[in-house]
Amino acid sequence: MNSETMVRETPSLTAIDAIAHKHNVQPGAMIPILQEIQEAYGYVPPVAIQRIAENTGVPVSELYGIVTFYSQFRLQPLGKNHVKVCHGTACHLGGAERIAHSIEQVTGAKEGETSKDGLFTVERVACLGCCSLSPCITVNDQVHGQISPEATHKLMSQIKESEGVVESVKVG
Numbered sequence: 001m002n003s004e005t006m007v008r009e010t011p012s013l014t015a016i017d018a019i020a021h022k023h024n025v026q027p028g029a030m031i032p033i034l035q036e037i038q039e040a041y042g043y044v045p046p047v048a049i050q051r052i053a054e055n056t057g058v059p060v061s062e063l064y065g066i067v068t069f070y071s072q073f074r075l076q077p078l079g080k081n082h083v084k085v086c087h088g089t090a091c092h093l094g095g096a097e098r099i100a101h102s103i104e105q106v107t108g109a110k111e112g113e114t115s116k117d118g119l120f121t122v123e124r125v126a127c128l129g130c131c132s133l134s135p136c137i138t139v140n141d142q143v144h145g146q147i148s149p150e151a152t153h154k155l156m157s158q159i160k161e162s163e164g165v166v167e168s169v170k171v172g
């Protein structure tokens with residue numbers, strides 16, 4: 001199941017138990033269990049960590065240690081639009097920092113954060129595998145190559161607009 005489509009589902013203890021039991025509730029199977037939970041919900045909910053700890057005897061602190069150590073895991077639900085900003089060598093040289101800044105200006109989310117309105121999760125990645133198009137970002141896995149900070153600003157604004165968010169204009 002695609003994690004991007006599962007973001008809004010509420011974690012249930014039954015489903016979490018089922019995933020843990022699939023892996024025989026083995027303390028050595030923490031990574032595959034956590035991966036499957038993230039696949040199901042788009043992130044690793046605190047309730048899941050608590051439940052796995054109860055079922056396996058692995059301390060909560062150890063589970064948090066795993067989730068925070070590996071960048072593949074998220075502790076927050078994904079926003080509606082998942083933006084990945086490439087900071088690989090080609091994209092870095094092409095101005096990735098300025099692109100990330102443009103995204104933050106429009107969405108209010110820094111890399112590693114989800115915007116307060118839940119519309120955007122911004123992730124910093126090492127290489128998107130399309131270096132010839134650098135600098136590039138993806139939005140919900142769609143590549144936007146050779147993108148400038150200005151075009152990024154416009155793209156983020158368009159997404160917000162399409163989501164029905166109207167920028168407030170100060171009067172007076």
Ligand code: FES
Pocket residue numbers: 086087088089090091092126127128129130131132134135136
């Ligand atoms: S360095 Fe950005 S896609 Fe490879």
